[in-house]
Amino acid sequence: MKITxxxxxxxxxxxLIIFLSACAGGGSQKKAESINAGLTLFxxxxxxxxxxxxxxxxxxxxxxxxxDLLKASPNRIACIIHNGLNGSIVVxxxxxxxxxxxxxxxxxxxxxxxxxxxxxxxxxxxxxFDAEAVSKQWxxxx
Amino acid sequence: xxVLSLSIFSxxxxxxxxxxxxxxxxxxxxxxxxxxVTDTLYHTIPPFNMLGQDSxxxxxxxxxxxxxxxxxFFTSCPSICPVMQKNMxxxxxxxxxxxxxxxxxxxxxxxxxxxxxxxxxxxxxxxxSKKWYFVTGNKDSTYALAEKGYYATAKADSTAPxxxxxxxxxxLVDKERRIRGIYDGTQEDEVDKLSQDMKLLQAEEAQ
Numbered sequence: 001m002k003i004t005x006x007x008x009x010x011x012x013x014x015x016l017i018i019f020l021s022a023c024a025g026g027g028s029q030k031k032a033e034s035i036n037a038g039l040t041l042f043x044x045x046x047x048x049x050x051x052x053x054x055x056x057x058x059x060x061x062x063x064x065x066x067x068d069l070l071k072a073s074p075n076r077i078a079c080i081i082h083n084g085l086n087g088s089i090v091v092x093x094x095x096x097x098x099x100x101x102x103x104x105x106x107x108x109x110x111x112x113x114x115x116x117x118x119x120x121x122x123x124x125x126x127x128x129f130d131a132e133a134v135s136k137q138w139x140x141x142x
Numbered sequence: 143x144x145v146l147s148l149s150i151f152s153x154x155x156x157x158x159x160x161x162x163x164x165x166x167x168x169x170x171x172x173x174x175x176x177x178x179v180t181d182t183l184y185h186t187i188p189p190f191n192m193l194g195q196d197s198x199x200x201x202x203x204x205x206x207x208x209x210x211x212x213x214x215f216f217t218s219c220p221s222i223c224p225v226m227q228k229n230m231x232x233x234x235x236x237x238x239x240x241x242x243x244x245x246x247x248x249x250x251x252x253x254x255x256x257x258x259x260x261x262x263x264x265x266x267x268x269x270x271s272k273k274w275y276f277v278t279g280n281k282d283s284t285y286a287l288a289e290k291g292y293y294a295t296a297k298a299d300s301t302a303p304x305x306x307x308x309x310x311x312x313x314l315v316d317k318e319r320r321i322r323g324i325y326d327g328t329q330e331d332e333v334d335k336l337s338q339d340m341k342l343l344q345a346e347e348a349q
Contacts, residue, residue, distance in 0.1 A: 049224045057228050059266040098266065101220060 031116060031128045038117025041110055045103055046118075054122040060098055062091040065122040074127055077115045078134045079141035081106065108134040161314075161339050161346070164321040165293070186319040187291050192248070192277035192284075195260040200246075200277045202319065208244040209343055211336065212313045213327055214288050214296045216251035217263045221303040222310040226327035230274075230312065231267060233337055238273050242344050245274035250285065250296045250306050252278045293324060312336055317347055 043052060046064075050056055054065035064070065069091045070077060084102035088095055106114070108131035115134070119125040129137075165185025172179050187202065194200040213230060215223040230245060237243040247264075249255035255263075260276040269276070278284075281298075288296035292313045299307040314323040314336060323339050325332040 048221055051224075051228075057224055058231060058268045060227075060263065061224065096266070097262065099218070101218070 027128075030130075031120075034113045034116045034128070034130075035120055037110075038113035038115070039121070041106075041114050042117050045106070046114065049100075054118070059094055059096060062089065062094070062096045064118050066092070067123060068092050070119065070123050071125065074115075074119050074123075074125055075137055077118060078111055078129065078137040081111050081114060082138055083141055107131070108138070161322045161342055163316075164324065184318075184320045187315055187321070188287065190279070190283070190287050190291070192279035193257050194271065195257055195264050195276040196271050197257040200275050204275065205244055205246065205315075205319075207317055209242050209317060209340065209347065210244040210246050210315050211340070212246040212248065212292060212315060213311065214248050214250050214284075214292075214294050214308050216249050216304065216306055217255050217259055218251065219304045219306070222308075222328050226310050226312070227267060229327050229330075229333045231269070232333065233312075233340070234269060234274055236337060237340065238270065240344075242347070243273075243340065245269070247274070247276045248284055248288065248296075249276065249278045250281075250288070250308055252281050252284065293321070314339060314343065316343055 049061040050064050051061075054063060056063040056065075062069075069089065080100070081103055083104075085100040088097045090096075103111075112129045112131050112134045115129050116127070119127045163184050167185065168183045169180050170183055172181070189202050191199065191201045211230065211233060213226055215226060227247070230247065234245050249260060255278050257278060260278060261271070264271065264274065264276045285296050288294045288308070292311075294309045294311045294313060296306070296308040298305060310326055310328040312325045312327040312333070313321060314325070316322050322343055323336060325336040327333065
């Protein structure tokens with residue numbers, strides 16, 4: 001009698017706890033998946049100039065690793081990836097002036113993935129963008 | 143056993159590293175004092191006339207007496223050029239203080255790569271214009287020079303990234319303008335081999 005009551009109580013509660021913890025992990029799992037996808041996209045689209053380790057090349061292409069520009073305005077990244085960047089910029093005290101082409105062919109999801117990879121992996125910023133956030137940022141690009 | 147090891151040892155000591163001379167060669171036979179003498183004529187880099195990043199003329203005469211490394215690139219290249227130039231930069235930093243060496247980067251996009259554009263690019267890369275020449279010239283003659291002179295591919299191709307297809311080759315040229323090696327500038331181990339061959343070539347030319 002008692003054992004049955006215990007089973008009736010513990011099993012549903014146990015299942016509820018498992019279910020809830022899976023849900024709670026869902027957010028960070030989405031982010032981890034995005035960053036993982038971002039790594040592959042980064043290698044294909046960005047690493048030629050910014051290098052696989054994000055250190056850039058001399059005073060030609062700026063680093064993405066530990067970038068004070070990205071730390072100061074992480075929301076800029078979606079526009080930069082989409083539209084490119086022209087003109088002089090200063091990153092970590094160094095002046096860069098080579099034109100970056102815009103990667104207009106990348107979808108909001110892809111740009112979100114690259115952004116999450118670059119900001120989390122190279123700059124330790126605990127940010128997370130999804131496709132909707134990227135589309136919103138694109139609407140505000142100058 | 144002793145005889146065997148001695149012969150192996152003598153074979154080893156006779157071995158000297160020799161960097162091959164690449165390219166087509168022809169044998170020419172001449173008569174000197176009634177005797178027939180056959181010489182080998184090696185492929186050499188043909189004369190060229192370009193404009194450097196300081197807007198001064200750069201030709202084969204500029205490279206006289208130098209061992210140099212050449213490559214073909216363009217400043218807006220999104221694919222292999224950054225890693226090629228990064229690797230050239232590694233070699234440049236290693237050898238820039240030695241009088242025997244020079245570096246030469248030909249642009250295959252002369253329409254956009256003006257001397258001032260090349261000046262900006264090369265300065266940002268960290269290249270001294272007296273040691274590492276960035277040159278631009280007539281498009282057709284540059285492509286012909288690449289293919290026939292340096293055995294490197296370079297041509298316009300609208301389907302390629304950036305609009306040009308070109309090999310990532312770094313070409314080692316000796317003081318006699320002969321090609322002594324072609325290395326994949328995108329591969330670290332080939333660039334390391336090139337660095338070693340530069341030292342060997344320097345020693346060979348010093349003899």
